Amino acid sequence: MGFVGRVEYQHAYSRSGGAQYGLAVTPERDLLTVYAEAFERDADPEEFSLEAIIAHERGHQVLARHPRLARIVPAMMSGVTEEILASLVGSLLVGTEKDRQDLLLKAWEQASRLAMPGEQALAWLTHLREMLGRLL
Amino acid sequence: MIGPKKLSEIRAELRAGFDMTDKELLAWFNREIQALERQEPTGRTGRETMRSLRDALLAPAKKRNALSGKRKGKKKGSRIILKGS
Secondary structure, eight states: OOOOSEEEEESSOOSSSSEEEEOOSSGGGOEEEEEHHHHHHHHSTTSOOHHHHHHHHHHHHHHHHOHHHHHHSOSSOOHHHHHHHHHHHHHHHOSSHHHHHHHHHHHHHHHHTTTOOHHHHHHHHHHHHHHHHHHO | OOOSOOHHHHHHHHHHTOOSOHHHHHHHHHHHHHHHHHOSSOOHHHHHHHHHHHHHHHSOOOOSOOHHHHHHHOOTTOOOOOTTO
16 A cells, blocks of 8 residues: 555554554654454454555545645644545545445545535535546 | 444445436436536546446445455365475
8 A cells, every 4th residue: 555654463452443643753653543443343354454544544644744745735624524534535545346345435425524515526526526536 | 433333324324315216216327427428528438437436326236355255266185285384
């Protein structure tokens, strides 16, 4: 997925869904923590794969570290907006259609929290992903 | 964080947001994709996004690389033996 920095595995359950990104002073010190549930989800054919979970976290890192994106993406954005963008970036990084679909569903679900009608959210996500695809 | 919500719950919630049958929803998505194809500034990624979202909701792709699947395909004798222990 291209993650830069330290990767840790914690044999514990979190409320993260499987992994968490930690922004540090430098990219090399950034931290990706993977939890036990990431592997449980990966083993379930109806759930997010490990690759999708990590791609979402790499999406957070790209938003923070990519020279062009970091300039454009506002530093102060809501947690929901950041999660949407991380899923969209992740969906551009994954190699399988299943992972792409799952990350897009996640972005769509987050967008629906912004009280946006489903059809409007779809148009917005399509436009946003197109723009991200051009920048990356 | 991708969050603990199950993928099946996410799909069901999003599907419930459309008061249409599967056939009507498929037709709606296909019209949207055709409209994107006619729009000059929209590129391949935009159409791919709409297609993937359509399929995610109506005909989800199957996971091929799950750990359970890998185990099934493992060849006999491929286990790593640690020497000197």
